[in-house]
Amino acid sequence: MSSNTKSFSSSSSEDDNELRRGPWTLEEDTLLIQYIARHGEGRWNLLANRAGLRRTGKSCRLRWLNYLKPDVKRGNLTPEEQLLILDLHSKWGNRWSKIAQYLPGRTDNEIKNYWRTRVQKQAKHLKIDTDSTEFQNIIRCFWMPRLLQKIGDQNQLAASHQHSITAPPSQPQFTEQGAVDMSGFVYDLDIKKQNTECILPSELPMESSNTSQFSEYYPSSSFGGAIVRNDHFVNNNSHDMEVFNLGNSAAADTCYVPESESNWLEIDFSCSMWNMDELLQRC
DNA sequence: AAAGAGCTCAACCGCCCTAAG
DNA sequence: TCTTAGGGCGGTTGAGCTCTT
Numbered sequence: 589m590s591s592n593t594k595s596f597s598s599s600s601s602e603d604d605n606e607l608r609r610g611p612w613t614l615e616e617d618t619l620l621i622q623y624i625a626r627h628g629e630g631r632w633n634l635l636a637n638r639a640g641l642r643r644t645g646k647s648c649r650l651r652w653l654n655y656l657k658p659d660v661k662r663g664n665l666t667p668e669e670q671l672l673i674l675d676l677h678s679k680w681g682n683r684w685s686k687i688a689q690y691l692p693g694r695t696d697n698e699i700k701n702y703w704r705t706r707v708q709k710q711a712k713h714l715k716i717d718t719d720s721t722e723f724q725n726i727i728r729c730f731w732m733p734r735l736l737q738k739i740g741d742q743n744q745l746a747a748s749h750q751h752s753i754t755a756p757p758s759q760p761q762f763t764e765q766g767a768v769d770m771s772g773f774v775y776d777l778d779i780k781k782q783n784t785e786c787i788l789p790s791e792l793p794m795e796s797s798n799t800s801q802f803s804e805y806y807p808s809s810s811f812g813g814a815i816v817r818n819d820h821f822v823n824n825n826s827h828d829m830e831v832f833n834l835g836n837s838a839a840a841d842t843c844y845v846p847e848s849e850s851n852w853l854e855i856d857f858s859c860s861m862w863n864m865d866e867l868l869q870r871c
Numbered sequence: 872a873a874a875g876a877g878c879t880c881a882a883c884c885g886c887c888c889t890a891a892g
Numbered sequence: 893t894c895t896t897a898g899g900g901c902g903g904t905t906g907a908g909c910t911c912t913t
Contacts, residue, residue, distance in 0.1 A: 609883075611907085633898070645898070650882065685901060700902075701880055709878090 608642045612651055616641055620648055621656055654695045661693030665702055667742070671735040673699055674707070674727050 608616075623639035629652065632645030641648060654660070665673070669691050676687045682703075684696035691699065707727075711718040716726070 611881075631898080644883095646884095646900095647882075649899075654881075682902060696901075697881075704903095705879060 607644055609647075612655075616643070617651070617656055620652060624652060650697075654697050659693050660695060665694070665698075667735045667738045669694065670702070671732055671739070673702060674732055674735070677703065677707075678724055678727065 619639050619641055623635060627635070627638075629635075629649075632649045634645070635641075636643050636645050636648045639648075643651075672690060673687060676690055680686055682700075684700045684703075688694055688696040688699050708718055710731075711723050714723075714726070716723045
């Protein structure tokens with residue numbers, strides 16, 4: 589950004605004719621809102637002139653679309669929205685405006701900021717390229733299920749205090765109790781003690797794996813499959829281990845679990861049934 | 872309480888596409 | 893066909909806020 593980007597509001601008459609930059613004032617916001625209320629959007633340069641705003645048309649457009657427009661949502665992204673962003677980004681990459689179309693009230697700028705400040709940071713922390721298959725798998729196999737679970741927990745709510753949901757951390761945290769993922773969910777790292785059999789993704793009947801949990805919160809899924817947890821599985825097969833079915837993904841035989849702050853274990857589901865102990869040995 | 876580090880997000884930049892003349 | 897202006901979009905910046913020490 590140029591050095592004078594944030595410098596404005598000079599009192600000289602010469603500067604009064606210059607375009608303003610930097611934060612918008614309440615007065616400018618009011619002018620813009622009132623003009624659009626009377627004349628509508630579009631023709632932004634003309635709008636800027638006629639509204640008496642010493643701003644570029646682009647600046648007016650951005651201010652309106654990202655901040656002043658009545659249907660712009662404020663506040664943190666919900667787990668549902670985060671989940672959708674992760675999924676749509678896996679499909680379309682950095683097509684922020686396209687992704688934003690699927691999140692009513694959210695702007696491309698907001699989504700872009702979320703991705704850069706939260707998701708990219710996780711990748712950096714794990715020393716993984718966000719474009720890598722590995723990172724995509726981690727998102728699909730690990731973070732998305734956690735978001736789903738958080739959604740489920742929130743819905744069952746408050747009522748149940750069996751899970752401790754904290755404010756979203758700035759980065760994955762590994763503690764004695766377990767890990768806190770990007771969605772803020774605290775989970776247990778000691779999967780050994782779960783000590784039960786694990787069903788393979790390929791073994792899940794697709795019609796069954798379309799769980800109510802999954803379809804309820806993620807009807808526009810592009811996974812082509814399901815994310816299944818023992819307690820959410822409609823057939824209730826009582827598998828204590830989580831199973832992540834990547835559906836149409838070629839990586840459906842792979843899952844990741846955290847081993848340490850910087851390492852992730854890749855679990856290869858290349859044979860049909862695993863005992864958890866075997867699975868851990870294989871890791 | 873103060874200082875420094877880290878984080879968030881509003882705003883700008885620059886490139887590209889499209890339509891009008 | 894060429895030029896130009898408007899608009900859209902992804903990338904980047906930095907002020908101000910929050911957190912940590």
